[in-house]
Amino acid sequence: xxxxxxxxxxxxxxxxxxxxxxxxxxxxxxxxxxxxxxxxxxxxxxxxxxxxxxxxxxxxxxxxxxxxxxxxxxxxxxxxxxxxxxxxxxxxxxxxxxxxxxxxxxxxxxxxxxxxxxxxxxxxxxxxxxxxxxxxxxxxxxxxxxxxxxxxxxxxxxxxxxxxxxxxxxxxxxxxxxxxxxxxxxxxxxxxxxxxxxxxxxxxxxxxxxxxxxxxxxxxxxxxxxxxxxxxxxxxxxxxxxxxxxxxxxxxxxxxxxxxxxxxxxxxxxxxxxxxxxxxxxxxxxxxxxxxxxxxxxxxxxxxxxxxxxxxxxxxxxxxxxxxxxxxxxxxxxxxxxxxxxxxxxxxxxxxxxxxxxxxxxxxxxxxxxxxxxxxxxxxxxxxxxxxxxxxxxxxxxxxxxxxxxxxxxxxxxxxxxxxxxxxxxxxxxxxxxxxxxxxxxxxxxxxxxxxxxxxxxxxxxxxxxxxxxxxxxxxxxxxxxxxxxxxxxx
Amino acid sequence: xxxxxxxxxxxxxxxxxxxxxxxxxxxxxxxxxxxxxxxxxxxxxxxxxxxxxxxxxxxxxxxxxxxxxxxxxxxxxxxxxxxxxxxxxxxxxxxxxxxxxxxxxxxxxxxxxxxxxxxxxxxxxxxxxxxxxxxxxxxxxxxxxxxxxxxxxxxxxxxxxxxxxxxxxxxxxxxxxxxxxxxxxxxxxxxxxxxxxxxxxxxxxxxxxxxxxxxxxxxxxxxxxxxxxxxxxxxxxxxxxxxxxxxxxxxxxxxxxxxxxxxxxxxxxxxxxxxxxxxxxxxxxxxxxxxxxxxxxxxxxxxxxxxxxxxxxxxxxxxxxxxxxxxxxxxxxxxxxxxxxxxxxxxxxxxxxxxxxxxxxxxxxxxxxxxxxxxxxxxxxxxxxxxxxxxxxxxxxxxxxxxxxxxxxxxxxxxxxxxxxxxxxxxxxxxxxxxxxxxxxxxxxxxxxxxxxxxxxxxxxxxxxxxxxxxxxxxxxxxxxxxxxxxx
Numbered sequence: 001x002x003x004x005x006x007x008x009x010x011x012x013x014x015x016x017x018x019x020x021x022x023x024x025x026x027x028x029x030x031x032x033x034x035x036x037x038x039x040x041x042x043x044x045x046x047x048x049x050x051x052x053x054x055x056x057x058x059x060x061x062x063x064x065x066x067x068x069x070x071x072x073x074x075x076x077x078x079x080x081x082x083x084x085x086x087x088x089x090x091x092x093x094x095x096x097x098x099x100x101x102x103x104x105x106x107x108x109x110x111x112x113x114x115x116x117x118x119x120x121x122x123x124x125x126x127x128x129x130x131x132x133x134x135x136x137x138x139x140x141x142x143x144x145x146x147x148x149x150x151x152x153x154x155x156x157x158x159x160x161x162x163x164x165x166x167x168x169x170x171x172x173x174x175x176x177x178x179x180x181x182x183x184x185x186x187x188x189x190x191x192x193x194x195x196x197x198x199x200x201x202x203x204x205x206x207x208x209x210x211x212x213x214x215x216x217x218x219x220x221x222x223x224x225x226x227x228x229x230x231x232x233x234x235x236x237x238x239x240x241x242x243x244x245x246x247x248x249x250x251x252x253x254x255x256x257x258x259x260x261x262x263x264x265x266x267x268x269x270x271x272x273x274x275x276x277x278x279x280x281x282x283x284x285x286x287x288x289x290x291x292x293x294x295x296x297x298x299x300x301x302x303x304x305x306x307x308x309x310x311x312x313x314x315x316x317x318x319x320x321x322x323x324x325x326x327x328x329x330x331x332x333x334x335x336x337x338x339x340x341x342x343x344x345x346x347x348x349x350x351x352x353x354x355x356x357x358x359x360x361x362x363x364x365x366x367x368x369x370x371x372x373x374x375x376x377x378x379x380x381x382x383x384x385x386x387x388x389x390x391x392x393x394x395x396x397x398x399x400x401x402x403x404x405x406x407x408x409x410x411x412x413x414x415x416x417x418x419x420x421x422x423x424x425x426x427x428x429x430x431x432x433x434x435x436x437x438x439x440x441x442x443x444x445x446x447x448x449x450x451x452x453x454x455x456x457x458x459x460x461x462x463x464x465x466x467x468x469x470x471x472x473x474x475x476x477x478x479x480x481x482x483x484x485x486x487x488x489x490x491x
Numbered sequence: 492x493x494x495x496x497x498x499x500x501x502x503x504x505x506x507x508x509x510x511x512x513x514x515x516x517x518x519x520x521x522x523x524x525x526x527x528x529x530x531x532x533x534x535x536x537x538x539x540x541x542x543x544x545x546x547x548x549x550x551x552x553x554x555x556x557x558x559x560x561x562x563x564x565x566x567x568x569x570x571x572x573x574x575x576x577x578x579x580x581x582x583x584x585x586x587x588x589x590x591x592x593x594x595x596x597x598x599x600x601x602x603x604x605x606x607x608x609x610x611x612x613x614x615x616x617x618x619x620x621x622x623x624x625x626x627x628x629x630x631x632x633x634x635x636x637x638x639x640x641x642x643x644x645x646x647x648x649x650x651x652x653x654x655x656x657x658x659x660x661x662x663x664x665x666x667x668x669x670x671x672x673x674x675x676x677x678x679x680x681x682x683x684x685x686x687x688x689x690x691x692x693x694x695x696x697x698x699x700x701x702x703x704x705x706x707x708x709x710x711x712x713x714x715x716x717x718x719x720x721x722x723x724x725x726x727x728x729x730x731x732x733x734x735x736x737x738x739x740x741x742x743x744x745x746x747x748x749x750x751x752x753x754x755x756x757x758x759x760x761x762x763x764x765x766x767x768x769x770x771x772x773x774x775x776x777x778x779x780x781x782x783x784x785x786x787x788x789x790x791x792x793x794x795x796x797x798x799x800x801x802x803x804x805x806x807x808x809x810x811x812x813x814x815x816x817x818x819x820x821x822x823x824x825x826x827x828x829x830x831x832x833x834x835x836x837x838x839x840x841x842x843x844x845x846x847x848x849x850x851x852x853x854x855x856x857x858x859x860x861x862x863x864x865x866x867x868x869x870x871x872x873x874x875x876x877x878x879x880x881x882x883x884x885x886x887x888x889x890x891x892x893x894x895x896x897x898x899x900x901x902x903x904x905x906x907x908x909x910x911x912x913x914x915x916x917x918x919x920x921x922x923x924x925x926x927x928x929x930x931x932x933x934x935x936x937x938x939x940x941x942x943x944x945x946x947x948x949x950x951x952x953x954x955x956x957x958x959x960x961x962x963x964x965x966x967x968x969x970x971x972x973x974x975x976x977x978x979x
Contacts, residue, residue: 208551320780331593374776
C-alpha cells in the first residue's frame with residue numbers, strides 16, 4: 001500500500017469514506033512523518049493528542065455514515081491562526097506562550113467540516129518575510145535541495161512551514177495567509193499549489209493581523225483539486241469581519257476539471273522583468289501554450305503601473321502593520337519586560353519581543369504615517385494602489401478572464417543567502433505577487449516545472465474578483481500538463 | 492459675532508476691554524446597551540474588567556464590527572442639531588500608546604465625520620444666540636487607569652474601553668462663560684430629549700474640552716488653549732473665567748499665549764498646563780482598514796427623521812402659541828422632556844397659565860427643595876390637576892391650595908376627598924363672610940378710622956377676616972364686602 005501520507009487530500013477523503021483506512025491511521029501516519037521530519041522545523045507545535053481525539057470523532061462519524069466534507073483529513077495550521085487552547089504566537093517572541101480562548105473563523109470552519117489538526121506551522125514573524133527566516137522559532141528548511149548539493153534552502157515565506165509540510169507530506173493540506181505573496185511564493189518554491197482567494201472571501205477574524213487591507217487566508221495542497229476542496233470549507237461570510245463578503249461559496253472542487261475553452265488569458269508585458277532567468281521565461285511561455293492547447297485564447301496585455309507596486313506595497317503594508325502591532329505592549333498578554341515606568345515597559349518589551357524585520361517594518365510604517373510624510377508616502381501609495389487595481393479592471397473589461405505570470409522571479413535560495421544583506425533584495429521576491437493583494441484579486445500559484453538545479457518553479461494565475469473557479473479550472477490544465485513534483489526524502 | 496459683542500460680555504483689563512472666544516468639544520456617551528464595535532455591555536458600575544469582550548481587550552486577530560444602534564443614535568443627534576448628515580463617513584485610527592488603550596489606537600472619525608455642520612439656538616437673559624456646530628463624529632472611549640490602588644503599579648479597568656462616544660464640536664461662537672454654560676445646558680437638553688445621551692456628567696457620560704482665547708474686540712482670533720475633560724457645567728464656567736483672565740494678564744504684561752492643553756482643577760478653581768504644542772502627540776491618523784466606510788442611504792436617515800421626538804425649541808414655541816405661556820415660563824417647562832410632559836398632563840383641559848404657575852412655583856419649587864427628580868415625585872400629574880381644578884371651580888382658595896399640596900405631597904390621597912374630609916372648602920356664603928367682616932370692623936374702630944386715609948390698611952382687614960374664617964373665605968368676596976362696608 002502507498003504510504004497514507006502520499007495520498008492526495010481527495011484520495012484520503014474518499015478512502016476514509018470507503019473505509020479503506022481510518023482517520024486514526026491517517027493521523028498517526030502523519031504524526032510519524034512529522035517526528036521524522038523534525039529537522040525541517042516546519043511545525044512549531046505538534047498537537048498529537050488533539051489530532052487523535054479529532055480522528056476518533058471522525059472515525060465515529062465515518063462509521064455511522066455521518067461524514068462531514070473533510071472528515072478525517074489531517075491538516076497543519078499556520079501559526080498566524082488563533083487556535084483555541086493551542087499556543088498561537090505568530091512565531092513572535094512577543095506573544096510568548098499566548099494560548100487563545102477562541103478559534104479563528106477559518107480554522108473553526110475546517111474543524112466544523114471534520115478536518116483533523118496535526119499542529120501549528122512555522123512562519124516568518126508576524127508573516128513578515130519571504131523566506132521563513134524571521135521566525136522566532138528559527139528558519140524552516142525546504143524539503144527540496146539543489147542537485148548535488150546539501151545546502152539547506154528556504155521554503156519561501158512567510159508561510160514557509162505550511163509549504164514545507166505539504167511538500168514533505170507532513171499533512172494533507174495546510175492553511176496559510178497571504179499579504180503580499182506569503183502563500184503563492186512558498187507554494188512556488190516548494191512545488192505545490194497555493195491560492196490566495198479574493199480579499200473578503202475568507203474571514204480574517206482570529207488571524208493575527210499583519211496588514212488588514214491585504215491579509216487573506218488560503219490553502220496549500222499538493223493538487224489543484226485539494227486546494228479547491230479546502231478553500232470551500234475555509235471561505236464564507238463572517239459577520240465578525242466587516243470586510244468579509246456576503247456571497248455564496250461555490251463548489252470549487254467541481255471547477256477543477258471544467259473546460260477552459262474560449263477563456264481569454266492575458267500575458268502582461270510588464271512582468272518581463274530584467275534579470276529574470278531564461279528558464280522562468282521559457283516556463284511562462286510553456287504555460288501559455290498549455291492553456292492555448294486546452295482551448296484558451298492568449299492575448300498580450302498591459303498593466304502599466306506594475307513597476308510601482310512593490311514600492312507602494314512596502315508603504316501600505318508596514319503602515320497598517322505599525323498600527324496593528326501596537327497592541328503587543330506587554331500590558332495584557334504575551335511577553336512583558338518590566339521597566340521603571342510605563343514607557344520603559346513598552347520599550348523593553350517591544351525591543352525584546354520583536355525581531356529585526358518586524359522592528360524595521362514598524363519603523364517604516366510609523367514614519368510613512370507621520371505628520372508631514374503621510375501625503376508623500378501613505379496617500380501616494382494608496383493612489384498607486386488604485387491605479388494598479390484599475391490596470392486589472394481595464395484588462396478584465398477587455399474580456400480577459402485571467403492573467404498568467406511567473407509566480408516568483410527565481411527558484412528557492414539558500415538559507416542565509418538573502419537574509420543578511422539589503423532587505424530590498426528579499427522584498428524583490430514579492431514583485432509578481434504583491435499586485436494581486438494590492439488589487440484584492442484572487443491569485444493561484446501552480447507548480448509548472450523544475451529548473452536546471454532541480455528546484456520547483458511556479459506559475460501564477462490572477463483572476464477577476466470572486467472568480468476563483470476560473471483559476472481552479474485553468475490551474476487544473478497547467479497541472480495536467482506539467483505533472484506533479486515531489487522532493488526526494490532526505491530528512 | 493465680534494461686531495455684535497456686547498459690552499457686558501467683555502473683560503476689563505488694564506489696556507482696555509477684551510473679548511473672550513470660546514468653542515466646546517463635547518464628548519457625549521451614546522445611550523446604547525452595547526459598545527461601539529463589540530457586543531460587550533456598557534452598564535455603569537460593574538466590577539472592574541467585567542464588561543470586556545475579546546475585541547475590547549484587543550486580543551490578537553480580533554476585529555471591530557460597527558454597532559448599528561450607535562450609528563442611529565449619532566444620526567438622530569445630528570438631526571436634532573439641524574445638521575448635515577453625511578451619507579459617507581470613514582473610521583480612522585488615532586494611534587498612541589497608553590495602558591488603557593488596548594489596541595494602541597482609538598477608532599475615531601477624523602476627516603469624514605458622520606455629521607457635518609449644524610446649529611443650536613441658546614436663550615440668554617437678554618437675547619437668543621446661535622452656536623454653530625462644526626461636526627459630530629463617533630469614536631471609542633478608552634479604559635480607565637487607576638493609579639492609587641497599588642503602591643507601585645497602576646491598574647487598568649477596561650469596562651469603558653470601546654464604549655461609543657459622540658464628539659460634538661462647536662464653532663468658536665461663544666463670548667462668555669454664561670453663553671458657554673447656556674450652550675452646554677441646551678445641548679444636554681437636546682441630547683436628553685433625543686434619548687441619545689443621558690447627559691449624566693457625574694458619571695462622565697458628558698464632558699467637555701473647552702477652547703478659550705482672548706482678543707481685542709474686532710481683532711483676529713487669538714491663540715487658544717484647550718482645557719480638557721471638564722465634567723460639570725459649573726466648572727466649565729469657572730474654567731473659562733479663570734482662563735480668560737489668565738490670558739488677558741499674560742497679554743497685558745506683554746507676553747504671548749502658548750498653544751497648549753490645560754487641565755482645570757476644581758479644588759483650586761484654576762487651570763494649569765498639561766502639555767504644550769511641542770509635546771503634542773503625532774496621532775498618525777489613517778483610515779481603519781478593518782472597517783468599511785459607513786454608507787447611509789437616504790431612506791435610513793428619513794426613517795430616523797420621521798421618528799424624531801418634538802425637540803425643545805419646537806416644544807417651547809408650541810407652549811407659547813397653544814397655551815399662551817410667556818417665553819420664560821415655556822422655557823422653564825421644557826427644560827426636561829419629563830417636566831414638559833408632566834405640565835402637559837396637568838394642563839390638559841384646564842387653564843394652562845394657572846397650571847403653569849402652579850407647576851413652576853409650587854411643584855418645581857418643592858422638587859428643588861427636596862432635590863428630587865420628577866420621576867420620584869410623590870405627587871402625580873393627576874393629583875396636581877385635581878388641586879388646580881379645585882381652585883378653578885372656587886372650591887378652595889389659592890392659599891388653601893398650597894396647604895392642600897403639602898398634604899398631598901406628604902400623605903398622598905385624592906385632593907377632592909381631602910378637602911371634603913378636612914373641611915377645607917372655601918366659604919362663598921356671603922352671609923357667613925359678612926358676619927366675619929362685621930365682627931372685625933366692630934372690634935377695630937381705630938383701624939376703621941385710619942383706613943380712609945390709608946387704603947393700604949385694607950390688606951390688614953382682609954387678613955383678619957381670613958383668620959376669622961380659617962382661611963376658607965373667598966378672598967375676592969372678602970375684599971368686595973370690606974370695601975363696601977368701609978366705604979373705600
